[in-house]
Amino acid sequence: MVVVVRLKMHPNDGATKAEATHVPVVTKEPGTTVDSALTFLHEANITTISAEDEKILLRKIDWMIMPLMSAVYLMQFIDKNLINFANIMGLGKDTNTSPTQFSHLALSFWVSYLAFEPISGYLLQKLPVAKYLGINVVLWGNDTDDLYVVQEKSSRLSDQEKIIAIERLRGDTTGVENKNIKPAHIFEAIRDPHTWLICAITTAINIPNAAVSTFQAAIIKSLGYTSKEAALLTIPSGVIAIIAILSACFISFRYNTRGLVIVSLLVPGIIGATLMAFLPTSSKLGRLFGTYLTNTIPSSTPLIYSWVAANVAGHTKKVTMNALLLMAFCLGNILGPLTFTAPPNYIAAKIAIIAVLGFAIILIAVLALLYHRENSRRKEVEDFSQSMNDSSFLDLTDRQNKEFRYVL
Helix, strand or coil: CCCEEEEEECCCCCCCEEEEEECCCCCCCCCCCCCCHHHHHHCCCCCCEEEEEEEHHHHHHHHHHHHHHHHHHHHHHHHHHHHHHHHHHHHHHHCCCCCCHHHHHHHHHHHHHCCCCCHHHHHHHHCCCCHHHHHHHHCCCCCCCCCCCCCCCCCCCCHHHHHHHHCCHHHCCCCCCCCCCCCCHHHHHHHCCHHHHHHHHHHHCCCCCHHHHHCCCHHHHHCCCCCCHHHHHHHHHHHHHHHHHHHHHHHHHHHHCCCCHHHHHHHHHHHHHHHHHCCCCCCCHHHHHHHHHHHHHHHHHHHHHHHHHHHHHHHHHHHHHHHHHHHHHHHHHHHHHHCCCCCCCCHHHHHHHHHHHHHHHHHHHHHHHHHHHHHHHHHHHCCCCCCCCCHHCCCCCCCCCCCCCCCC
16 A cells, blocks of 8 residues: 545635545566556655646646657648759659659658567657667657656656656546567457557558648749749748637637547548649649648648547557557658659649548548547446546556546
C-alpha cells in the first residue's frame, strides 16, 4: 500500500489541492511494468498546487519546447520543398531527367524513410527520447515520431513542476513513458481495427501531398506563368496552410474533436482538385484558386497525429502505432508522385486527389462511429464505485483500461 498524490480542483478557492489516496499499485522493482510517471509520483512529496502554478508551468514548458520544435520543422519543410522549386528552375534539363525519373526522385526519400521507421520505433522506446531525436535531427533532419511534454530527467524543471506536469496528463489516460517493450501491446496494435483505419486514412490523405509539396510550382507554371512567377505565386499557398492549421487546431482544442475537423480540411482539397481538373484551360484564375485550396490537405496531418496520441494508450502500443502511422505517411508520399506522369496538366493526378480524399472521408466516418460505439458501450458498464486512481500510469492500453474514452 502506498500514498498517491491526487489533484482535485476546488471551485471555492480556484486552487488545486493535493489529496492523499491509499491504493494498491506496483512499486518500483526490477522488471516493473508501470509507467515511469507513476514511480516518480510515488516517490514525490507535495502538498498544495495552485491553478496559477499550473499556468506558469505550462508557459514555461511551451517556451522550452515550441521554439526548438518550430525551428526543426521549419528546416525540415524547407529542405523537403526545395525540390518543388528546383523542378521548375531547370533541374530536369540540367540533369537530363525525364518527368518519370523526377517522380521517382521525389518518392525515393520516402522509401528510405519508410524502411527505417520500424527500427526507429524500437530505438525510441529503448533509448533516451530527447537524445535519440536530437541525433536524428542532426544526422538526417528526421522529424519526431513522438513528443514527450515533460522529460521525467529535465534539470530545467523542479520536482514540484514535474509533478504538476505529470498530473495534468492523468486525465488523458495515455501515460508518459515505459522502457519495457511489451509484445502483447504490439500484437494488440496489429489486431486493432482502429490501427488500420487510421493508417489507411493517413495514406490516402498523403497521396495528394505530392501535389502540394513537390509538384505545386510545376502545376502553377503549367497555367502559363514563368518559372519566377510560379515560384512567387506559391506564397499564398503557405498563407492558406498557416490559416488552415491554426483554425483547425483552435476548433479541435475548443470542442475536443478531431474527425469532423479533419474532414473540414479535406473538403476544400476536393473542391480545389475539381477546379484544377475540370475548369477549362482559359479559366486561369479559377484553376490557380483550386491549386491554393489543396493546401488545406496537409494541414490535416497534425490533427491525425493528435488523434492517435489521444486515442492510443500503453507505451509500447503507442510506439508501435506511431511507427505504423509514419510508415503510412511515407506510403502515401511514395504513391503520390507516381500519379504525376502526364505533364503539364497532370489530369490523372488531380482526379486521384478527388478519389483518395473522398475515400478518406468515408474511413474517417467509420472510425468515428467505432469510437462512439465503444465509448457508449463502456459508459453502460461503467463502475462508478471505482475511481481513476493511478490507472492512467499503469501502462494499460486503451483496450485494457475500461476507464479510457476515445476522442471523436
